[in-house]
Amino acid sequence: MRASLILVTLLGKFLRVAARLRGGGSAFPGYVVLKLMPDFIARATAQxxxxxxxxxxxxxxxxxxxxxxxxxxxHGDRVFTNPTGANMPQGVASSLLGSLTLTGRLPFDIGVVEVDEAYGEVICRALKPRAGVMLNVQIDQIYRLFEPDRVAGMFDRIARQIDGTLVLNRDDAFLGALGDRLIADEGRDVVWFGVADSVLGAAKHGQVLARNYDAEAAGTVAVDRPVAVEVMRSEGAEVTLRVHDDSHDLTLSARGLHNAVDAAAAIAVSEAAFGDDFSVDTAVAALGSMKTVYGRGELITVGDREVEIVLMKSLASLQMNLDGFTATPDSVLMAFDEHSRDPSWLYAADLSIIERVECLSGPKAVFLALRLEYAGIPYERTETDVEKAVQSLLDGPRPASGRHTLILDYDQMILVRRYLGYRDLEAGAA
Structure with missing residues (x-):
């Protein structure tokens, strides 16, 4: 059995090298390995x-x-994790291939694995998680996931594969109903995180959560659920978190309520996993010193100015990012890729924080132009080649803020980062 894992690992590593020589990371090695050894993820992570x-x-x-x-x-553990975006089975397998030694050994103590909800049941069955956190149910990737109710059903099935503590967003109507049901029917260990009413009331669009019409009809949305971690303040990147009875102030690497909520979730699930060995002071210090995940409010210095990358992969992600602005951006580029199958959701976004756009780019730049016309937001020009568009900003006058804000969909974000010299591509780049 050990010999077969070694052989599959060696083959997978060879495929990874070949894929990188062809120009970047790839989930293909993971796909091949899972065909040869369907329980590869389970066998590797069992270590x-x-x-x-x-x-x-x-x-x-x-x-x-x-x-x-x-x-x-x-906290001192050596952590295996999958690169951003490598959250489907083949991506997780490819990440493991990059971390396994030539003898099939995984030299880490614990895994922290991002999981795609559509494949979550299968992946979690292999991983046998000791703890899991579910952040939200939002209207996202409609062409692939359809209605939020369907995603909630996925989370319900995934929860059955998590043996340990389940950490859920108290303010999410779908996740709230899921947690209440698991506690009542199965006596499951559920921990809640959330946002104080005063903070939610000050947020223009809240957490942009999907509505659970069944829960609303049953009157079970507003249920008292005691939280372990709560966002008490969110002002730009300045955050106050209440962890049980103590408050902690910190500065995150990216602004916005959504990042504050993610920080609350991270602390809650880490404490659930570590138990008595968890130190909230250690956790807060770690959050205050870490870098932003690339493409998610990332700041890149180019010469005498900054380039800020804001991701718009769905209505929820764009709206939360726009709501996170503390001032109107004075130099904006927006780019949409042809791979964004149905960008009509953009018409539901509140773009009022944007007063002017310098350049529209990407294969669907004309679509963006039409959307801005409806919103009454002026734009100066269009340039479908995003690399040329970005360079034109960098060659132009330095904005008063010293910062260019690039609002990009997923594929255009990858292209821009690569153009700016950041080649740590997603989904298996390690």
């Missing part, structure tokens, strides 16, 4: 002495995974 923590949700998975990894590392 982790302290088990696995999984992170799920419509949005915020990558940021929360990064935060949990930082917290767990600060």
């Amino acid at each position: 982790l002495e302290h088990g696995v923590i999984v992170v799920l949700g419509s949005n915020g998975k990558s940021t929360t995974t990064n935060m949990v990894t930082g917290i767990v590392s600060a």
Whole structure:
């Protein structure tokens, strides 16, 4: 059995090298390995002495995974984690291939794994998580996941595969109903995190959570659920978290209520996993010192100015990012890729924080132009080639703020980062 794992690992590593020589990371090696050894993920991660923590949700998975990894590392554990975006079975397998030794050994103590909800049941069955956190149910990737009710059903089935503590967003109507049901029917260990009413009331669009119409009809949305970690203040990147009875102030690497919520979730699931060995002071210090996950409010210095990358992969992600602005951005580029199958959701976004756009880019730049016309937001020009568009900003006058804000969909974000010299691509780049 051990020999077969070694052989499959060697083949997978060879495929990874070949894929990188062809120009970047790839999930293909993981796909091949899983065909040859369907239980590869289970066999590899069974070596982790302290088990696995999984992170799920419509949005915020990558940021929360990064935060949990930082917290767990600060507690002294060696952490295996999957690169941002490598959250499907083949991506997880490819990440494992990058971490296994040539003899098939996984030299880590614990795993922190981001999991795609559509494949969560299968992946969690293999990982046997000791703890898991579910962040939110939002309207996201409608072409793939359809209605929020369907995603909630996925989370219900995934929860059955998590043996240990389940950490849930108290303010999410779907997750609240799930947790209440698991507690009542199965006596499950559920821990809640959430946002204080005063903070939610000050947030223009709240957490942009999907509505659970069944729960609303039954009158079970507003249920008292005691939280372990609560966001008490969110002002830009300045955050106050109440952990049980104590308050902690910290500065996150990216602004916005959504990042504060992710920080609360990260602390809650880390404490659930570590128990008495958990130190909240260590966790807060780790959160205050870590870098932003790339493409998610990331700041890149180019010459005498900053480039800020804001991701718009769905209505929820864009709205939360726009709501996180503390001032109107004075130099904006927006880019949409042809791979965004149905960008009509953009018409539901509140773009009022944007007063002017310098350049529209990507294959669907014309679509963006039409959306801005309806919103009454002026734009200066269009340039479908995003690399040329970004360079035109960098060659132009330095904005008063010293910062160019690039609002990009997923594929255009990858292209821009690569153009700016950041080649740590997602989904198996390690």
